[in-house]
Amino acid sequence: TGNHWGYGKEDGPTAWHKNYPVAEGDRQSPIDIIPNQTSHDSSLGPIVLNYDHCTSINIANNGHSVVVEFEDSDDRSVIRGGPLDNPYRLKQFHFHWGGKGCHGSEHTVAGNSYASELHLVHWNAVKYKTFGEAATAPDGLAVLGIFLETGDEHRWLHMITDALYTVKFKGSVTDFKGFNPKCLLPSSLQYWTYLGSLTTPPLHESVIWIVVKDPIVVSEKQLGKFRTLVFTGEEEDQRTRMENNFRPPQLLKGRKVRSSN
């Protein structure tokens, strides 16, 4: 119905252009990043995250992913530096992942995909009054992308995976206070950056992407817990496991990808 979209055969990424023609635009995301074709830019300073006073509010299943929302009524948690001209406020973070044994990151690196990808979504509250307004502006959003690869257990990810059973169904929301996503970052924040879009409808071309080069390591067991979520609501009769909720790489269309040193 209406602008319903998903990741299935009929409503998935190849069909999104019907309701969202910008899907075929000039700055769509994600992309395949080819390291030796990126341009190193020494003017690109480090990314600075001020998350120490961040206020997480809740964790939710929105029918596409699991999302942790933050209080964004002031500059208590911001990202700045790197390619950004202003501080951008943290609004939410969420994940994209594959099926059992399949990879599910959105960005790929020289054609290789990771098991999953974490997106920390920020908006430019200096220039725009609301997230919604920023989400339609060319410099409105900054998303920090972190790759997840499987290996040893991640010491802090259990704080997320232990809560997933409370948001199994689409539309479920539970309190999730006191979580600082800084614990989900790799030690090095070296990154690639380029101008792109939301990777889900409405696919607005409003994102300054900052993709961190080093992945974090999580266990297959931890990742498997994400797949206990379902795309469907509790009242619906069929349970569709939430997995492979990623958009494949889109055409670069002449864009430059810059690399921090």
Ligand SMILES: NS(=O)(=O)c1ccc(C(=O)NCc2cccc(O)c2)cc1
């Ligand atoms: N996967 S992604 O990080 O590119 C991404 C981040 C945020 C959103 C999002 O907020 N979608 C809902 C939305 C979009 C525009 C305006 C709104 O008010 C809400 C979608 C995708």
Ligand SMILES: [Zn+2]
């Ligand atoms: Zn995302």
